[in-house]
Amino acid sequence: xxxxxxxxxxxxxxxxxxxxxxxxxxxxxxxxxxxVRLTADLLSSWAVVGSRVELEIxxxxxxxxxxxxxxxxxxxxxxxxxxxxxxxxxxxxxxxxPNREIVLLRCSPQRTxxxxxxxxxxxxxxxxxxxxPKGIEFTAYLxxxxxxxxxxxxxxxxxxTPVAHPAPATRPGQYNAVVCFSAxxxxxxxxxxxxxxxxxxxxxxxxxxxxxxxxLKGYKSQSQPxxxxxxxxxxxxxxxxxxxx
Numbered sequence: 001x002x003x004x005x006x007x008x009x010x011x012x013x014x015x016x017x018x019x020x021x022x023x024x025x026x027x028x029x030x031x032x033x034x035x036v037r038l039t040a041d042l043l044s045s046w047a048v049v050g051s052r053v054e055l056e057i058x059x060x061x062x063x064x065x066x067x068x069x070x071x072x073x074x075x076x077x078x079x080x081x082x083x084x085x086x087x088x089x090x091x092x093x094x095x096x097x098p099n100r101e102i103v104l105l106r107c108s109p110q111r112t113x114x115x116x117x118x119x120x121x122x123x124x125x126x127x128x129x130x131x132x133p134k135g136i137e138f139t140a141y142l143x144x145x146x147x148x149x150x151x152x153x154x155x156x157x158x159x160x161t162p163v164a165h166p167a168p169a170t171r172p173g174q175y176n177a178v179v180c181f182s183a184x185x186x187x188x189x190x191x192x193x194x195x196x197x198x199x200x201x202x203x204x205x206x207x208x209x210x211x212x213x214x215x216l217k218g219y220k221s222q223s224q225p226x227x228x229x230x231x232x233x234x235x236x237x238x239x240x241x242x243x244x245x
Contacts, residue, residue, distance in 0.1 A: 043131035
């Protein structure tokens with residue numbers, strides 16, 4: 001093979017490889033809609049300004065025939081304004097892609113400098129409480145351009161550790177509401193070593209025996225037994241954390 005022919009051949013190979021690489025990158029434009037849902041009840045009776053709102057992707061985002069944002073990918077926001085039984089506003093801040101990249105989100109289709117236009121106003125009730133129930137969906141929007149590799153199968157998001165000791169026989173409606181608070185707020189809550197969210201946090205747990213643990217960087221971890229029996233209603237757990245020496 002002559003030098004010129006070899007150069008042409010390698011040029012074609014490089015061009016083909018380049019087109020293959022380009023075809024592996026998909027573009028999610030700023031403003032792309034992403035559907036999210038709450039992973040726990042959000043109630044005005046215990047929410048505080050600045051507390052984290054736990055969310056997850058409710059519907060997959062598909063590009064080039066590949067799921068690039070899977071259902072269940074974690075997302076989060078924070079409470080912006082709250083007054084028990086009267087006001088509950090929160091925003092949607094970001095999500096994490098399967099490759100661990102953090103992507104910024106917003107609540108409005110277009111970017112705005114007015115904070116009140118970039119938040120969600122809760123106007124529904126959970127029983128007699130102003131709030132939003134677990135599983136309710138909202139629409140968020142990408143707050144940046146995102147380039148996603150669609151060459152292979154995306155990594156599935158981590159699944160929560162299953163509860164170890166639920167009651168063996170239960171019917172719908174027998175769940176117990178467990179509301180967790182810590183001082184200071186923002187502690188991670190582990191139920192039987194499974195991370196369930198951060199305080200303040202509302203959980204629905206089946207009757208049974210559990211171990212609940214509070215963990216916060218810079219503070220001593222603290223745990224205690226949690227015993228739930230059918231019909232006990234709302235169970236409140238409050239923990240004051242001690243600073244590490």
